[in-house]
Amino acid sequence: MSYLQLDAVAKHYGSRTVLRDVSIDLKAGEFVSLLGPSGCGKTTLLRIVAGFDQPDSGRVVLEGRDISGLAPAKRQMGMVFQAYSLFPNMTAQENVQFGLRVRRQDAAAQQKRAREVLELVGLAEHAQKYPHQLSGGQQQRVALARALAISPALLLLDEPLSALDAKVRVQLRDEIRRIQQETGVTTLFVTHDQEEALSISDRVVVMHDGVLAQVGEPAAIYGEPANIFVARFVGAVAELPGVVADGSGGMVTVLGRQVAASRARGMAAGTRVYFLLRPETVRLGPPDAAGMLHGTVIARTFFGALTSLKVEITGGTDCVTAAMASGDAANIAIGSTVSVNWDPDSPRLLVA
Amino acid sequence: MSRPTHNLIPGLGLGVIGLYFVIPLVATGAFSLWEGGDKYGLAAYAALIHQPKLWQSLGLSVRLAIQTILVGLVVLVPAVFWLNLRVQRLRPLFDFLSVLPFVVPPIALVAGMTTLYTGPDWFVGTANYLVVPYVILALPYTYRALDVGMRALDLKTLTEASQSLGAGWMTLILRVVVPNLTTALIGAALLTIAIVMGEFTFANILLFNTFAVYIDYVGQTSATQAAALTLLSFLITWLAMLGVLFTGRGGRGQVQIGGAR
The missing domain is CATH 2.40.50.140 (Nucleic acid-binding proteins)
Structure with missing residues (x-):
């Protein structure tokens, strides 16, 4: 049985169709990238999974349970955003503890968990720093730690690397993969960067104009493009x-x-x-x-x-x-x- | 090394502007110390501080200022938050409403208000009633300060980040939005204090003895005491501004509009 099932999800904004009956299945522990050019619907799809947007039709099913109508706060999904999203008034540690505080965990457990995930992202020594004292890459690591702290059912990454410079982007990309493999968290990663998608994913979903152009392992997407759009979009040809x-x-x-x-x-x-x-x-x-x-x-x-x-x-x-x-x-x-x-x-x- | 002359011109300009502000204050200060003839002393101040009515009126104005700040923020923080997050298209309407207090003269407002607002005696029969027009008077300043503060935050991302972590709206506003608006909130509060401390029309027409009404009354009976009171009201404003400066510097770094670099 699939862990996350997107079943014929459709979305329109006015007369514009953003998603046309998109269906994807994710297995538990899988790292799947949604890859496509701007406006292909990948971010909308991620936001529907997160609960920030509602599909016009179709279902989002997590572990057999239809969560299509569930509020984002009740979905137990950790999300890292494209824009820096740390709460500026809180230290790195307080940011990481936020989700645990909302869940009313006791203070000692919160601190222990925050230390664990900050160590996981390699920022334990920066725990007491405020976001404005951290570099862009460090902020995104804290955001990743914050998303992981709540032991999410699903980790959603919405182009988390696109605001970073090239070298940091590659470092953090590899780190995301390492952390995902260590924690085993099922991950949906949105990117327009084919290199990113191909290098860290178990499977890549190439999207085009609101439909799935191809779903497959990175080597298959690159080596055996199913249609001319995928051939042109992924790699040089x-x-x-x-x-x-x-x-x-x-x-x-x-x-x-x-x-x-x-x-x-x-x-x-x-x-x-x-x-x-x-x-x-x-x-x-x-x-x-x-x-x-x-x-x-x-x-x-x-x-x-x-x-x-x-x-x-x-x-x-x-x-x-x-x-x-x-x-x-x-x-x-x-x-x-x-x-x-x-x-x-x-x-x-x-x-x- | 001599300073180039072009650096002197701004300094000179600032000096002239400074004199424009300082001379009336010094003159007022000197006049407040005048005891007739060539005698100077603190008699006017001594007489003032022994007036129970001064303290009563000052206390009333401070209480009204605090109530106005609280009511204004409780109404406007969620409203401006929602405006910036979800209903940006209503911004022209908000902008229009926020400047209405400038357009409608207080005398018209007070006439309309007395027919519109009725209620229990603790409300309409007491100075609490003044909070209603004061919130309206402070609206342009409070709205602007909050709007600027919230525009500087990436509200959409912060909201979605906190929601994905399981936070509800109250948690979001109280733990994420408000702490990042410290400067805006203090600015709004300070402006509200300044308005309430100086507001005369409403209090005078509705027959409440606020600080401004008392200054006017003293001005009619003792000119030197009125000058002393004027300086006192300046002092209150300055202290408030100093408070803002210190709050802005200290603390845990959250008092920067925008929060993140």
Whole structure:
């Protein structure tokens, strides 16, 4: 039985549909990310789970109990917000104890629990500081500790990292995952950052225009996008127009050349497809007749260990990006002609 | 090293403004010490502090100020909270209502009020009745102070954070909102004190002997005592302001509008 079940949840604001019959099941202890661009409905969905918004139809079921009509205060859910949400008049410890105080736990138990969770987030020595004395990352850690202090049935994270600078964001991201695994709390994490979602989730729910575009494990979302939206939104991808040339031999005609793609096997000849290549699967080499495609290097972007080279395919304006070790990329000059190759298993084909 | 001349100009300006405020005060102070001819002393003050009516009127005004603050805040804190949290679209209406006391002359207000408000004798028959118009008079200042304070807080996030932790509305307002509005609340309270201590029209028409009415009465009978009383009322305001300054500095750091950096 699923731990949290979102059953055909729909939400409209006036004439605008924000969520269309969204159904998701979470298993106990699972870390699930809701990933999507702004306005896809992910935050609305999280707020419906938290009880801050009401669905127009559909149900939110937690451990078999329909909580759709329950007030947020009665849902026993810990939430960390995008904006800094610590109570400015309270110290870190008082913030963490707030939920326990509301539950009228005795003072000693409150303090013990506050110490535990502050230690868990690595801020025990800052317990007596006020929010304005803490950095953004520390404030979000305290907010996480505060959400965990009440031993929530569900941990809801609403883009908690988006206000932080890049380095802190990565640190805290890894820490959130560690803490989630240590505590085993079932977690729903909203983000528009695909790297965040892919790196810390058990499963990723990609949303688009109020519907689920794909639900799956991070590797599957990246490697086997179910539709062109997911392919374009998650990771970089070169998208070439193709037509299946030979369904039994796994051949596709791309920009006038027949190239190998094992996923074409079983597809009817003549089927129009998006021929998708991830940059890390593309190999560039000296131009030769055996090359699958040829092109001209038109741009170079240096990322440190890796460099990406943008290649305009001969005979059109379509481009492919190759990510390669910076040392290798240094040998390929802008303007040079190259062959573009890949392993036949690499290209993903989506029916156009 | 000589200071550049352009730094002197603001200083000079401030000096002139300072003199504009200080000279009347010094003159009032000197006059309050005048005992006729070339004799100066504390006779006016001595005479004043032995007047039981002074203490009665002062006590009454202070009591009314406290009642006005309490009633005003109990009504306005939840109202302004709700305005900022849920019904922002009503802001023009709130803004309009809040300036009404400036538009309606007190003399019209008192006439309307005496026909509108009736009730038990402990209310309409006593000075408690003055709390009603005083709350209305203080409304623009109290509303503004609270509104500015609440706008500086991220009320939506703080509300949702406390609700997700299990807090109800009362807990939210008393433990989260109000403690973060200390400066705004003190500002509102101080302005209310200033208004109530100086309000004359209502008290005089409704025949209650408040501090302002007593100053007026003394002014008609003894000019030097009136000057001494004026200084006394200034002193009360200054003490209140000092109180605000000290409250703002000390404490546990919550007296910053906005709270978080």
